[in-house]
Amino acid sequence: QGDYNQKIDYVFKVVLIGDSAVGKTQLLARFARNEFSVDSKATIGVEFQTKTLVIDNKTVKAQIWDTAGQERYRAVTSAYYRGAVGAMLVYDMTKRQSFDHMAKWLEELRGHADKNIVIMLIGNKCDLGSLRAVPTEDAQEFAQRENLFFMETSALEATNVETAFLTILTEIYRIIS
């Protein structure tokens, strides 16, 4: 069953970056396994998860990397970025500081990654609308200026998570194929 006899046409490495606690691990859990755990760090130490999907009749294995907490020590290494064809730049829309740090994360990313990498800005936790600290327009403006895709998501409520990953993977496919 499953993957055994499946021919994989492409493997796309996508990295998740952004401050600690913005929801990177939960976005990955939601996309890869359709799960959300309140005790989030049960998955600590897991480097990446994969999900195989079909784009334009090709089998694409998405290999999504999570920092597993490295960012707390500002120790995201160049090995983490190596070979990445996509990046999700994640902030918590209820924490202004996590958005203000996006420029720094983008600079680090651009310093380490391939110049053709596809980047998506993600404002996570949109289920907490009443606590919003980052207006959609601010993020849109930043994304436009820096040439990033942009989406607001909720890993908790599964809002836009699938769409965000599909959008970035489809764009990567479009560039690579």
Ligand code: GDP
């Ligand atoms: P990471 O450090 O960036 O990997 O963040 P985590 O995925 O560990 O999430 C940090 C905290 O935010 C945890 O308590 C999660 O349960 C919570 N969280 C993650 N995503 C969401 C979301 O979409 N909505 C809400 N309300 N909480 C979230």
